[in-house]
Amino acid sequence: MAESVRRVAVVGAGAAGLMAAAHAARNGAEVTLYERNDRPGRKLRITGKGRCNLTNACTTAEFMEAVPRNARFLYAALARFAPEDTMAHFEALGVPLKVERGRRVFPVSDRAADIVDALVTDVRRAGVKTVHARVTGLTVADGAVTGVRTAAGEFAHDAVILCTGGMSYPGTGSDGDGYRLAREAGHTITPLTPSLVPITSDDPTCRRLQGLSLKNVALRIVSVQSGKTVYDDFGEMMFTHFGLTGPMILSASAHIQDIAPGKYTAVIDLKPALGDKQLDTRLLADFTKYANRDFLNAVGDLLPQKLIPIVVERSGIDPRKKVNLITREERLALGALLKGLTIPLRGFRPIDEAIVTAGGVQLKEIDPGSMASKLVSGLYFAGELLDLDAYTGGYNLQIAFSTAVLAGEHAAWGC
Template sequence: MKEVIIVGAGAAGLMAAGTCIERGLKVLMFDKNQRPGRKLRITGKGRCNVTNNCTPQEVIAAANGGRFLYSALTSFTPGDAMAFFEGLGVPLKTERGRRVFPQSDRAADIADALVRYSRGAELCRETVKKVLVEEGRAVGVKTDRGYYKAKNVLLACGGASYPATGSDGSGYRLSEELGHILVPISPSLVPLVERGGICQRLMGLSLRNVGVRVTAAGRRKPVYEDFGELLFTHFGLSGPTILSASAHMRPMSAGAYTVHIDLKPALDEGQLDARILRDLEEKKNRQFINSLDRLLPQKLIPVIVERSGVPGETRCNSVTRGQRKSLLAVLKDFTVEIESFRPIDEAIVTAGGVSLKEVDPKTMGSKLIEGLYFAGEMLDVDAPTGGYNLQIAFATGRLAGLSMGE
């Protein structure tokens, strides 16, 4: 009999396995994939944003359900995570937003380091169908091939995003069958579907260094503000700022949220008006629609002109102050109404999961079933982009690994 069975060989599961091996425990892991860490190998567009070079308190403040993570994050901090991977031979670097990446820009280096760390755990490529429970205690699992006994069971199966990597939501079903409450899952860090057809007209256009603000119907304060890159797609909006914004857009419903884009955040209204005046003066005999090529990408110009209400054929020397003011308003507040999220299988992470009320934050152990543990995306915890979600996976996996077998 093994001391520990771990279901899922992703970021949290591999960290837990290595921690158990360090403690001298015998570990059996189950995963459907041919290679462990499959989702980890494609995260961050194949670069892997390992963690964020910040304090545990900043991760807690950024995360939904962050207070639950206090013990996990203070026992395995972002600094600890950085030292851990560098100790395994993976040099790291910190980029904008304190995002931490391997110097090689290869996510595979992080996954391979975790596989090396968990060496000694026995890996079975079988599908777990059921967690076995006797007298209120987890005692093993049933797979598609047989029964396996252990003194502790960790569910680190991932969420419901990227199902092709094995992160297909099956862990949630196992948890519900054991009597755990499941907070309804939804996509997080996911592209947005627009109401209307503006984005489709701008499909493929990527904007850098723009301001992004999200407002919600009935709320005075924005629910999210950022600065960075976004992408117009055939369905709506994507890109780093939009993915981060989506984590704050809950509950989602058609028309509940509006994305406001400041196309020229480096210029205040007075500076931008002066810039527009100079361009109009230089091209005073041209049509208005042909005067904005220095200010905007070509693909965006017809849409901006249309929204400004200034007839495109107007001569630049005839543009009125009021018309300039209309153009200015569009440039500083280009709005996109949001219809919905894209499907959950396009999300980077899954919001929702096993209720935190039923998990001991000091051990990651179930409050309902002795010997049962949870880690990573199985839990009802998620955070914006920036390395926070992987840090949570590593920290909760580490804490579960330290707690099992006690």
């Protein structure tokens, strides 16, 4: 007698849901994909500033280092569907890819929409039925999932894969609904915190420098108590009315989850290409060139206009002092200031401004080899809903894809 076809529900048509649905269907299941938005992949469309950094062309060992917590959980998922598989998958779907700095992978077109379109076409070709509805509950009987509930009623399924995402950028549809569904099914949700998020500061300097973007600077985040550097990087950052943002700051936030007012300071090296001695030689040269100018008007070659009043104030040197009267000590102190502009940090911006949500469905309640719930039979998880997050560089989408492939296949197989 032929085995009956398994009816699989996938909740959420984001990165994980689209991938899981296609894989479940290709493995013989009758798949229904539920999405609350009228179109799929809303968050995906804004990833990588609209260019979608879909994965990172790195080894598994390197990948693990980009996942600050619970990385070991990912071994099986990455063994089944590694970054190279993601790349091959999208190339096979007709999206040529390119690898940029830091092995970040993007579509050649620089269009995130091409990634969404490829996934949507794949889902359609695999025979997945898509339903525009918010799943409001799961139906569970005798420890096994039996279906989903929507405003239109209850629908029977043999397996349900929850792919509802995190709770950042809630306007995209990922507003944390899935945590409630998981909790109602008996799962534990670890504390939800923002990651890859702008950082606030009480220093009025930030407001004064609002809009100033610094490129090619070095950043260190230093623990005030121990003096230890907990994060260092080189690149771009920006001042805003509330504090700091930009690529380096977002990355830094993933390394300092225990942030609290006064606990950390950002130390910005405005001249990382110059050693202390070279910088002093440079200052001396500029001061010789502008020997008769006031100090305030003698640092324009070294600093962006907006920064000048801040640096002048912090140097303690009289802005009207003639440069040829500046002492060696004053000049050395100025050099030290340029190598270490400090901004005390306060905390993170709210979770809805974060790129990812840290925390989620507790991993010890999930089988890492199948993404199946250990508590409710027939229930599976994939993507950001899990207690997994990574640094910037394409890792978060890869986590969504890898966990989705495992969940899709195992939900279809029923094991």
